[in-house]
Amino acid sequence: MKNVITIFGLGFVGLTTGLGFAEKGNKVFGYDIDKKRNENIAKGNIPFMEPMLDKILKKNLNNNFVVTNNPQNCVKESDFIFICVGTPFSDDGSANLDYVFNAIDEVLTGFEDDKKRVIVVKSTVPPSTTKTKLIPYINEKYDFNYRNLLIANNPEFLREGKCWNDFINPDRIICGVEDIKAKNMLEDLYKNFEAPFLGVTFNTAEFIKYLSNSLLATMISFSNEMSIIADLTGDINIKESFNILHMDKRWDNCNMKSYVYPGCGYGGYCLPKDTKSMFYHSKNLGYEPKILENVININENMSKYMSDKIISFIEPKDKIAILGLSFKPESDDVRESPAAKIIECLSCEGYTNIIAYDPIAIDQFQKCYEYDYVQYCDNLNETCKEADCLVVVTAWEEFGKINSKYCSKKLFDLRYFL
Ligand SMILES: NC(=O)c1ccc[n+]([C@@H]2O[C@H](COP(=O)([O-])OP(=O)(O)OC[C@H]3O[C@@H](n4cnc5c(N)ncnc54)[C@H](O)[C@@H]3O)[C@@H](O)[C@H]2O)c1
Structure with missing residues (x-):
């Protein structure tokens, strides 16, 4: 019926x-x-x-x-x-x-x-x-x-x-x-x-959703924290390390692999709000959840860590290309986008010479965030040509060749994807 x-x-x-x-x-x-x-x-x-x-x-x-x-x-x-x-x-x-x-x-x-x-x-x-x-x-x-x-x-x-x-x-x-x-x-x-x-039961159904999103966020923050330790140690190929980690046969056929991989922090609508809401819920019950608290803090600090790293290699007059504005590839959702956080961290330190490109999310990004110092460009090659330094924030497939094409420019692959 x-x-x-x-x-x-x-x-x-x-x-x-x-x-x-x-x-x-x-x-x-x-x-x-x-x-x-x-x-x-x-x-x-x-x-x-x-x-x-x-x-x-x-x-x-x-x-x-x-x-x-x-x-x-x-x-x-x-x-x-x-x-x-x-x-x-x-x-x-x-x-x-x-x-x-x-x-x-x-x-x-x-x-x-x-x-x-x-x-x-x-x-x-x-x-x-x-x-x-x-x-x-x-x-x-x-x-x-x-x-x-x-x-x-x-x-x-x-x-x-x-x-x-x-x-x-x-x-x-x-x-x-x-x-x-x-x-x-x-x-x-x-x-x-x-x-x-x-x-x-009602409570079980509601809990399972938070259980799932809290776990995904935890895996991402764990990977990001590990990548910071590797970065500070030096002479560690972070991309290679995680790919070798995934060669352990216990990861075979596991779609969760992509969550145990470093980047510049999770964004989008769900993970940021669901982890915070679960933290608040638990605190209200009288239990301060230590892991969740750190998952949230690590995520919130990732954009600062990445922007400080970029700044340490460039001058304020240098033109920075932000490549990718959506919170993930194949989406034009810019809610809690890491790109916005990185742009804000850079501008706080006086680095406002920014040009930004995304294959589909420029309009949404401009509607959500008002950065009058950011110039937008709808062509990847023009963006890269104009900039002194390229920052890959979203792992869009079309960015895959920029390291060979623009090898003379300073390149920061915040997704360990190139
Ligand atoms: N986006 C995801 O990937 C995802 C996945 C799983 C669960 N969720 C959850 O599902 C819910 C919706 O998420 P979303 O991403 O679809 O949100 P969204 O912001 O894309 O859509 C919500 C829509 O609800 C409309 N709305 C608000 N009040 C209304 C009302 N009184 N009557 C009719 N429409 C109203 C808004 O105008 C908006 O269009 C959230 O609780 C979210 O956490 C989202």
Whole structure:
């Protein structure tokens, strides 16, 4: 049977989820509070760079996938309401749940009837949020006990740049469900996915997401700390050392290898905020997590370490080319981008003669960061020719030949990739 689903939030997670369920034959309504984003998607345009989504949107638009400006009407028809809004960090590092509460308010003002519906929180929220915050909020404000409303959480593990493939071919589907009806409905919704369906408690589902992201961040910070020790020791080929480490057969066929590799720090939307939010969550429980604290500190110090290293080899008048602005290749996401942090560290020391290049993320970067001293160039060769010193911040494949082409220039490969 075709399920009817409304998605709140059409970002990386919400749009991919909506299109994924539409592709699987469900009827999906998508809604984003950002009117421009809604309009663009309704015209068939994906608001960010993400392989495959374009094609899937065109195929399903106004058929199985409909963009709506009136989510309340769609909620009335829906069996599932997926909350996929952002959960950015607050100033103290805790997860800001305002967008989740606002979305829940929008959902719950939508109907009066007793149809059975599941509200599924897909946004990443700290362990115990559903139990100690969302359910009490809904009970108190909306008399939840008297409605046929079910609640579940369903953390998402997709990676930007691989959203479609990761959503449609998940390793496992984890649902926090404490009600057999919600569990059965979700298991049925996911029955066409070839992955184990794991129904666990609310807290367990929320915890697994943080467990995963905290581990990934830890592996990266561990590698970065090791690379600093190697760098300070001198005469150590860091790239070679990590590649030889990975030749141990215990790493065979392990996709996690790329996380045990040094660079200039993790960025993007998830790892920075999820590690901070887990740290804050633990501190609130009375336990100060030592490893997480250092994972976060090492990451925050990487841009300073790298910019100090660059500065020690150049003069303030030298032109520095920042190559790569997105937080990782194949993506135009510049949130918490290491490039921005390195530019800021350089400028603090008076090194503002900067030219920047990225194959796809220049527009997003300029929208997010206002550096009037940075010149942007949309051509890699022109950027490199103009600069005295080349700094590779994102491991875009097209940077692969710059060391042989511009061997007379000072080169800093902050990703150990060349
Ligand atoms: N980006 C990832 O790789 C990734 C992976 C797994 C999990 N997550 C988690 O999923 C959640 C969403 O992440 P994202 O990257 O898709 O975020 P995003 O910023 O790309 O998208 C969130 C969208 O929600 C919209 N929104 C905010 N309030 C709304 C409301 N009341 N109603 C409707 N729309 C609303 C925003 O306008 C925005 O377009 C976060 O909690 C994140 O931690 C993200």
